[in-house]
Structure formats: structure tokens, C-alpha cells
Amino acid sequence: MFAVSPSVSERRACQVLRQHRSTQRKLPRGRVDEDRLVADMIALARQYGSSGYRRIAALLRNAGWQVNDKRVERLWRREGLKVPMKQPKKGRLWLNDGSCVRLRPEHQDHVWSYDFVHCRTDDGKVFRTLNILDEFSRECLTIRVRRRLSSTDVIDALTDLFIIRGVPAFIRSDNGPEFIAVAVRDWISVVGAKAAYIEPGSPWENGYCESLNARFRDEMLNGEIFYSLREAQILIEQ
Known part of the structure; x- marks a missing residue:
């Protein structure tokens, strides 16, 4: 929330800043289960110290949470947890004769x-x-x-x-x-x-x-x- 000068009305200030007036009157509230979700997320982060938010999100889903990666990433950043740097893409591996040596799995037991x-x-x-x-x-x-x-x-x-x-x-x-x-x-x-x-x-x-x-x-x-x-x-x- 911002401080409004006595000479400027709230309506005028919100119009200039292109904000809805409700943003100055309602404090954002998280979901009811957010505290428990954050506690479980931090517990998993302690157990799997080298993992990023994507793997923690997968572990949370395995534990029964209905949560996507974006929500876990938001809470991850909010709690100040480490977010691993994005890994660069890797090209295919080629031999001197031009043949590709990378064999990718296509199905289970392949x-x-x-x-x-x-x-x-x-x-x-x-x-x-x-x-x-x-x-x-x-x-x-x-x-x-x-x-x-x-x-x-x-x-x-x-x-x-x-x-x-x-x-x-x-x-x-x-x-x-x-x-x-x-x-x-x-x-x-x-x-x-x-x-x-x-x-x-x-x-x-x-x-x-x-x-x-x-x-x-x-x-x-x-x-x-x-x-x-x-x-x-x-x-x-x-």
C-alpha cells in the first residue's frame, strides 16, 4: 500500500498508477493450506539438500499434495530457498565419422x-x-x-x-x-x-x-x- 497525499484522493492516485482501488483496502491472503504446504516443502528441502523446486514439487505430489511446479516455485522463492540455475541445453553426441552415438530410451525396459x-x-x-x-x-x-x-x-x-x-x-x-x-x-x-x-x-x-x-x-x-x-x-x- 502507498501513502496518499491529503491533497490527492485515493481514487485519483489509483487512476494514475492504474491500480484497482481494492488493492489499497484488502490485504492479500494465502490459501488455507499454505502454511502446511510450506512446512512440508522446507522439510523435504532439508532432506534433499541438493534438489531444486521441481523435484520437491514432485515429492510433494507423491505425498498427496495437489500442487503444480509454479506454486512451489513461488513459495520456494518467497522462503528464500536456493533455486538452481537453469542448465544449458546439450547437443547430440557425434563421432568423427558423423554417426550419432546417443541412444535415447523410448519406453520402459527399452x-x-x-x-x-x-x-x-x-x-x-x-x-x-x-x-x-x-x-x-x-x-x-x-x-x-x-x-x-x-x-x-x-x-x-x-x-x-x-x-x-x-x-x-x-x-x-x-x-x-x-x-x-x-x-x-x-x-x-x-x-x-x-x-x-x-x-x-x-x-x-x-x-x-x-x-x-x-x-x-x-x-x-x-x-x-x-x-x-x-x-x-x-x-x-x-
């Missing part, structure tokens, strides 16, 4: 990807996780936790998923020794899938799995102390 994540228990011993992801639905299909993971462990994990979900069209991975092992490559072809290896030194070609790994480390591994391998397996499974 492209799976998998990768390793390294961590340590409290005694300093290393353990590894094998993360397998459906790129279309962004669903983490399984996480295997072991001190050591070999090509046999990769085959065992994929076999269990094939029994439950069927065989995907493509399986994307990097060029690590566990993934390019002859046994893994031959087994993938036998079951009817195709291996889609990324170019060496190009982790962005496996971007879906890299994104999962980053959030998994930020939201889980960096926030927990694992005193034993069994404790790590139980907590990660939960």
Missing part, C-alpha cells in the same frame, strides 16, 4: 544402464555398489552391495531382473573390465539384448546412471556412517 559406486565402511575398507537403472522411468531397479563385484556378480544381478521384468532391448554401461568381460558380452547377446558401451572417457553418455549415482552419494552415502558391510547393505536396501 534401455537399462548400470555402473559402480565406491564407498568405505568406518574401518576404512572399501565396498562397491552396482546400480542398475531403467533410463525411461528413471527407476533404480536394484543396488548390489559387496566388497568386490566381478563380471559374475553383474550377470547374477541382471539375471534376477530378467526373471522379474523380462529382457530389455539395450544395456548401457561404461568400458570397465567387469562390463566388457567376454562372459558378460556373450551372455547379453545370448539372452537377446544388445550391449551399448559408451565411448572411453565420456561418462556424460551414461548420463542417467551418472545422475542416479550422484544423488545416491549425496543423499545416502555422504550422510551415513557404515560400521560394517552388513549395515551398509541393510541401510541401502531400505
